[in-house]
Amino acid sequence: MVTFTRLALAVLAGLASSAALAQDKPTLTIYTYDGFASEWGPGVPLKEGFEKTCGCTVNWVAADSSIGTLRRVQLEGETTEADIIVGLDTAIAGEARATGLFAEHGLALDNLVLPGQWTDAQFVPFDYSHFAFMHDTDSMPEPPTSFEELIALPENVKIAIQDPRSATPGLGLVLWVKAAYGDRAGEIWQGLAPHILTVTREWSESYSLFLEGEVDMVLSYTTSPAYHILEEDDETIKAALFEEGHLPQIEVAGILKSSEQQDLARDFLAYLTSQEGQAVIPTTNWMFPVVDLGGKLNPVFATLPQPEKSLSLAEEEIAADSRAWIAEMLAAMQ
Template structure:
């Protein structure tokens, strides 16, 4: 009896001492571009905000050098990708992304969005936007050009810094902007711009640095870029030049991969990304306009930024059918 009791106690002790196996915490893996995931970008705050409401999950950002880079990575990985979501594609490459067949429908009601055009995409969810524009410093450029034609007519020592359309979405945006504004005359515009192009950089940050350092008179950026200088630098001398031809808007989007094992969690993240709590993070970290009306939650600086009177539009079909030709025309003209 004593032996049995000791054995029973030993067994019971072992049971109570056995570690409790915790339920596995889901990890939501999100591909994005490096600036988005950086400590000064929106990534960390979005991670903290979503983890606080997801009921037990971990958000893991996996950064590439650009949004085009995230798409190329998923194209290579296909159904074996570890990504659940891509955040940071834009409307210029959404058609190409859709054509891969790798993205699921988001299933969200996005009727309340506030964008330059109504949103009908069933696979990609927008989270910020701004118009492509050239920025200048009023201390050095007192009379900025008001059109591509006026820019071309300036003395050749007036220089701009732009980005490569093959590696940077703003660079691709400029190609599409000129095509949307001038159609078959685009090669003529590029030829006129060539003497003014200081350099074509791989990424936006490189060309913007040249502008800030005074090497270039203007840099291709966004209509929202002055907000950073006003809010973060207390500098109100940086402006976006508005062109009479109109401007093309860049809308950044997020999409869920069909291969993800966390479909519902991914949908919840996209819903959070477009919620008031998610959207209020964007304007002072990614320096773009929110896609919903934040009211008093939006820094009043944004209301002071002049916006284009005309927004140019290209469809996914037009971009898919012509973008490579437009890029080739641009490269042939400026090289």
């Protein structure tokens, strides 16, 4: 009985010690979009990799979109539980910055591989690709090579795009048209309108329509064909390259000023942009990494045709005028 009692006490002491350690273990709460945190997305391997060395628990909290994560933090303000947001992009970074909720990251970020130089003190890039329209070479062997060629196609050629108010690719398309055509953007939208079968709330809805053959083309990314090649052994899905150039989407992460885990959050962003963290991105988020992975990058990515011209818009211009540009696009849909 004495031996049993001592054993029981030892077990209870061990359990109490384990519970105390678990309570002492900090939690890093990261808001992101649902695809990033899904079981097939980069969130799972990033969590596993970072937790091996951080002595912490990573808690992903997913919204339905990147814009949704920003709206949630805007509503919660300084009371937000988020330490970091992962998955904003350069189209909404200006709006996020204007909230005053984000801290400077303090990372050196040397040797980034991006379209253009990166000098942002608050937001850290973690992947990128250019917006493009996908087509199937079996049904459309010769895709249009510009927006104007797309407009000139018969009206029974249909495309699916995303709503710029709820999906960053949809907003990216609005910015792409504006960057390419300036004051002629309204004219381009008027020409595109007869070809637009639907404007979906999220990317996945419109991409499903494309895969099901309901539309001829869909707004996505120049890196999207990599998924079909590597996961489905299908090389018929291609990105149509437009002669006026393409706008890149650069996805970013930022630390909330209200976070009580500033050092831990900074460590996570450093891990996210390390070679180990970046190696996760290409075949889970199907975007280019922002650092040179050398032989760790699947060679398929090097075979994907990319635009010769990369377009851009100033953050200040986007912040000031994007609502008017969205209204211009929506008016053309009526």
